[in-house]
């Protein structure tokens with residue numbers, strides 16, 4: 001058993017009983033999660049995190065165009081504080097086609113991200129970098145998810161990070177597909193989906209980032 005793990009599988013089951021209604025035990029999500037935590041303990045790796053629908057509320061059929069449109073998902077800030085204890089790097093990878101469509105400027109987007117980073121830091125969390133694809137779907141760029149360009153660009157300039165230990169968390173098919181493609185490129189990537197519907201293509205599905213972090217928390221060394 002890894003020395004940094006604070007509990008055994010049995011005690012993990014007890015500690016997480018309160019959150020099992022938020023995850024899908026039939027697919028042994030807890031066990032997959034525990035393996036993911038064990039494999040990454042004391043290693044240098046990166047958690048890639050989708051933004052809309054995971055960190056902040058998604059605007060259906062529209063875009064977050066200014067800070068006043070940006071609303072953290074309930075529990076997301078607390079979740080980021082927990083995840084900061086787990087992941088040596090946390091990098092947001094977000095498709096923001098609204099820039100390519102001219103609905104907002106790159107400046108608007110970086111202003112939103114500055115405010116987001118400040119709010120996360122003020123609540124004791126950490127996001128190390130934000131990478132955005134501002135291109136249109138028809139541009140066929142290398143970075144728009146499900147393509148892996150954003151994650152690869154980060155890994156390219158941070159060679160100390162072991163890409164094969166990557167973790168991808170997102171709420172759409174394209175996030176899960178990005179994680180699966182990254183797995184092929186780097187040799188490994190654990191993929192978790194934020195959804196009310198179990199995704200068999202992911203290693204685990206959780207109702208929210210808060211539910212995901214609540215499942216991780218008992219596996220971390222105590223603060």
Ligand SMILES: [Mg+2]
Nearest residue numbers: 050052053171
């Ligand atoms: Mg999303």
Ligand SMILES: [Zn+2]
Nearest residue numbers: 133135141143
């Ligand atoms: Zn792009």
